[in-house]
Amino acid sequence: MDFYSAETLELLCAQKNIPISEAMKERELELGGGKEAAVMEKLEIAWKIMKKSATDPIAKPERSIGGLLGGEAKKMQDYSQSGKSLCGPMLSKAMSYAMGVLEVNATMGLIVAAPTAGSSGVLPGVLLAYQQTREVSDDVIFKGMLNASAIGYLLMRNASVSGADAGCQAEVGAASAMAASALVEMEGGSVHMCFAAAAMAMSNLLGLACDPIAGLVESPCQTRNSIGVANAMTAAEMILAGIELPIPFDEMAEAMCRVGRSLPFELRETAMGGCAGTPTGCALGCKICKHS
Helix, strand or coil: CCCCCHHHHHHHHHHHCCCHHHHHHHHHHHHCCCCHHHHHHHHHHHHHHHHHHHHHHHHCCCCCCCCCCCCHHHHHHHHHCCCCCCCCHHHHHHHHHHHHHHHHHHCCCCCCCCCCHHHCCHHHHHHHHHHHHHCCCHHHHHHHHHHHHHHHHHHHHHCCCCHHHHCHHHCHHHHHHHHHHHHHHHCCCCHHHHHHHHHHHHHHCCCCCECCHHHCCCCCHHHHHHHHHHHHHHHHHHHHCCCCCCCCHHHHHHHHHHHHHHCCHHHECCCCCHHHHCHHHHHHHHHHHHHC
């Protein structure tokens, strides 16, 4: 069983009366030889890595290779626990965990690229914060991961998840779309609502540049991952509340790809524009290169 668009996947889910996660699981079973234990083992391994990469920097912060990151995830958690936080518990946790994953990536640690290293904090941040706040089992989280995988697969197949190809909107934007869809399914939303949440998440970050200082996946990548979790939760919340988005997922994915590829090359991971192209960004880049 395979699918090539949100439209065909939604039709398939309707015909079989199954959620996106189950359709993705069936696809994996067919491609992997029909061994459900193998699929579950991969999910368990990925989830273990996600949780570790999200929480280790909070317990033991380290400076990144480029020196731009180190300790931000712990600061975020400490502030969220201070009683002064402007965000609710789930969002605060998700922000902290997402930032933590980027710290692990920037210290050459092990992460799950979901869908890329530069956007690797969004999905783990959302899923772990959701599990801790809602107190759900790993089985619920695995459904969210399978759902998110289907969204990521469709975006990789029909659009882009590469910052060099289509800007940060294709990295953090895609990760945010994956997380938004996963949230909606875990909350009991329909297949149509999942795709609507993913499309809304993409639309909210449409045109986002990829402009890493010194070309490193450190800044502003880390804080954009925290924006990615907030965007995912916002999109999921609005769709679950019954707010409509007029543009369907497949059209939004195409638009995202088209917008990304129309961005100047300076804004597509070249470290020549945006944040990296500011006087301070250039100075930091020179400093990092000099000491590397």
